[in-house]
Amino acid sequence: MNAESFLDGHLAQTTLYPLGLRVARAEGLDLILEDGRRIMDLISGIGPSAWGHGHPEILQALHAQIDRHLHTMVYGEFHQRSQDDAARLLTALLPPSLDTVYFVNSGAEAIEGAMKLAKRITRRGGFVACTGAYHGNTHGALSVSYNAERKAPFAPLLPNVAFMPFNDLEGLAAIDGSQAAAIVETVQGDAGIRIPSRAWLEALRQRCDETGTLLIFDEVQAGMGRTGKPFAFEHFGVVPDVLCLGKALGGGLPIGAFVAQRDWMRQLAHTPSLGHITTFGGHPVPCASAAAALRLLARHDWEAMERAGARLESFLRAHPLVVEVRRIGLYIAVELPDEAAVTRVIQRGLEEGILLFWFLSTPQAFRMAPPLNLTEADWARIWPPLQAALDAGQTSSH
Numbered sequence: 238m239n240a241e242s243f244l245d246g247h248l249a250q251t252t253l254y255p256l257g258l259r260v261a262r263a264e265g266l267d268l269i270l271e272d273g274r275r276i277m278d279l280i281s282g283i284g285p286s287a288w289g290h291g292h293p294e295i296l297q298a299l300h301a302q303i304d305r306h307l308h309t310m311v312y313g314e315f316h317q318r319s320q321d322d323a324a325r326l327l328t329a330l331l332p333p334s335l336d337t338v339y340f341v342n343s344g345a346e347a348i349e350g351a352m353k354l355a356k357r358i359t360r361r362g363g364f365v366a367c368t369g370a371y372h373g374n375t376h377g378a379l380s381v382s383y384n385a386e387r388k389a390p391f392a393p394l395l396p397n398v399a400f401m402p403f404n405d406l407e408g409l410a411a412i413d414g415s416q417a418a419a420i421v422e423t424v425q426g427d428a429g430i431r432i433p434s435r436a437w438l439e440a441l442r443q444r445c446d447e448t449g450t451l452l453i454f455d456e457v458q459a460g461m462g463r464t465g466k467p468f469a470f471e472h473f474g475v476v477p478d479v480l481c482l483g484k485a486l487g488g489g490l491p492i493g494a495f496v497a498q499r500d501w502m503r504q505l506a507h508t509p510s511l512g513h514i515t516t517f518g519g520h521p522v523p524c525a526s527a528a529a530a531l532r533l534l535a536r537h538d539w540e541a542m543e544r545a546g547a548r549l550e551s552f553l554r555a556h557p558l559v560v561e562v563r564r565i566g567l568y569i570a571v572e573l574p575d576e577a578a579v580t581r582v583i584q585r586g587l588e589e590g591i592l593l594f595w596f597l598s599t600p601q602a603f604r605m606a607p608p609l610n611l612t613e614a615d616w617a618r619i620w621p622p623l624q625a626a627l628d629a630g631q632t633s634s635h
């Protein structure tokens with residue numbers, strides 16, 4: 238299918254090569270197509286469907302919320318139980334300094350809110366971000382993202398953004414005391430699952446403290462259990478000043494959040510008053526599913542998840558086509574010899590009934606981010622098509 242069929246239907250489409258699958262239903266690991274085919278979703282909808290599609294506890298919470306009320310009032314005016322529940326459950330899993338949640342509608346919006354908060358607190362303008370960074374597609378988020386080709390047509394973006402090499406101790410000198418915040422994906426996603434050293438993150442924290450620069454961790458993709466702990470920063474023992482979340486936070490519904498300490502968040506309430514506002518942020522329906530997803534996170538079997546991740550990693554590494562596997566939890570990049578092999582594997586995967594996917598900025602690797610709670614029976618269904626897809630990657634179609 239090409240993009241024209243979407244445009245003819247009056248729906249904007251920004252990929253020229255959409256997969257174009259016609260989804261009828263989705264349950265657990267499976268997307269069920271209109272023609273009856275089942276495709277196993279090994280990327281969890283690029284993150285949000287981390288508990289599988291339509292988890293019964295999430296659906297139950299949604300039905301109950303829909304029966305109570307939908308939208309009632311813009312963010313922050315009313316008490317709404319699902320908002321309170323989601324914020325309480327989220328902060329219960331976080332360190333005491335991250336005790337106050339501002340709910341927004343998406344990951345990029347969480348980044349925008351965090352950037353505004355950092356400017357408000359420090360009274361500084363600039364930012365430091367990392368090479369390889371991806372923070373979203375709104376103007377602020379794009380400004381602190383790295384891929385020049387994706388940014389150039391939309392220049393000028395925000396001024397005073399410096400880039401430092403990810404996971405490089407000397408690069409930390411870019412944080413010079415003039416910037417409001419350093420914004421960093423705790424584990425980089427679009428750069429092809431880049432896992433930093435603990436030493437670098439510790440030094441980053443220290444450099445931010447020395448220079449009065451806030452440290453923002455973007456865990457829009459790496460958070461909410463994806464890396465094998467509730468939040469990726471827990472692997473490294475480094476706590477940010479502001480944490481950005483999205484994707485899996487909503488259990489399949491759109492919601493994002495930035496989280497910080499209460500007295501900072503209060504500063505968004507004065508000079509000017511309503512210093513950050515949103516109509517739909519913290520909508521009661523996504524908050525209800527976020528609360529249900531947070532309950533799943535709080536009682537997740539991390540050991541079983543790590544066993545599954547390790548097994549998947551060994552399976553991938555054993556294949557002669559695979560050049561490298563970078564994995565933390567169930568967040569995985571599989572590096573192949575070249576871009577053409579990646580496309581062959583993804584295409585064959587679809588024919589075999591599994592969904593793998595490209596990265597935006599890492600053409601020689603494909604991503605895997607399966608649901609966190611797969612059963613033995615699910616995994617048993619995954620191995621044969623995954624093997625066939627990798628085998629097909631070895632043979633050029635030309």
Ligand SMILES: Cc1ncc(COP(=O)(O)O)c(C=O)c1O
Pocket residue numbers: 343344345346348371372373374422426427455456457458459483484
């Ligand atoms: C690390 C990271 N930050 C921010 C975003 C932006 O989130 P959204 O697409 O919900 O705006 C993404 C999306 O992929 C992401 O991976």
